[in-house]
Amino acid sequence: MTLNPKKTSNILLLIASFVIVSLILWNTNSFFKKFKEEERLKMEIWATAQSELLQSSEDRDLGNLHVKIFQNNTSTPMILVNKDQSIKVNNITEDEAQDTSYLTKKIVQFQAENTPISIDYKGEQLATLYYGNSEVLNRLKYYPIALLLIIFLFGAVIFFFFKTNKASEQNKLWAGMAKETAHQIGTPLTSLLGWNELLKAENISTSITDEIDKDIMRLQTITERFSKIGSLPKLKEYDIVQETKDAYDYLKLRSSKLIQFSFDSKIESLPVLLNRELYHWTIENLVKNGIDAMRGKGSISIEIIPSGNFVTILVSDSGQGIPKSNFNNIFNPGVTSKKRGWGLGLSLVKRIVEEYHQGKIKVLSSSKEGTIMKISLKVNA
Structure with missing residues (x-):
């Protein structure tokens, strides 16, 4: 070895x-x-x-x-x-x-x-x-303790420096990969737009071309999401209830009939500063993770609860749960329980929520009966 x-x-x-x-x-x-x-x-x-x-x-x-x-x-x-x-x-x-x-x-x-x-x-x-x-002897007696303390502090500074540096390198790597993915998708996406226009000119059924348009728009949204990773996105005022429901409904229409979806909001509308594309990506990631944890069968629910100057979004699933020791680790790049996966989803979600939207995300609770993820965002007063 x-x-x-x-x-x-x-x-x-x-x-x-x-x-x-x-x-x-x-x-x-x-x-x-x-x-x-x-x-x-x-x-x-x-x-x-x-x-x-x-x-x-x-x-x-x-x-x-x-x-x-x-x-x-x-x-x-x-x-x-x-x-x-x-x-x-x-x-x-x-x-x-x-x-x-x-x-x-x-x-x-x-x-x-x-x-x-x-x-x-x-x-x-x-x-x-x-x-x-003597005073000199007393000072000398504590010298080894002071020396050890200095060495400990010096070691801690070096450790945190390398840890921060490593995290920064990882973030640059993921951001670079995201931007490169957006760039690579751009070329075939442009071709698809052109081919779809040709199909429309050939009087192909509009039901077909309309569906192609939807998929093209979806690819454009994905491209835009990836292109914004690594740069500070612009935030605009959106209704958190409507945006959450839109992202949730999109997945609901495209998921298995074996999954029961429910949506509950304690308020009709609430203005929050958001980047719409990245916030939708966050909700979709959490819902998809819940579906994967349930292995395609179970229940997914979203609940929106106002709390003072903040709003809480709870995403619940009836999956197999997460060990308590992994509550924080799951947000690290590369950590995944899937056989196929890079472990980027939740790390990107954490970055979107905490770095871009100045919010908080955590595992509120988890057991064999399911998991509840909690997002807290500041309300735009």
């Missing part, structure tokens, strides 16, 4: 990224431990100086050494508790040093961060030194 070169490069890139991140985290952790050990060593030196001072407070030079060591610590917070329970602090504000409860909490915190250092002399404990992590 051979791997796709693009997939192989993606896998290698993922492995390389993982190795780099691992090395950075390992190096950061090592640096953190080393820095913490150095701070510990400084505290032990300070504790030793403090021990010597407590043992010989009359030694002036030793006191100066202690003071010098004490003053050199400007980053690590410390609390020194003497055996008489007197307290000395360093790198803690004066107000905080006067707050006993605050110091008690800090001692507990320092104990959790670092093991306290006992200052002893000849087996006697003179004092206990509690110290916390």
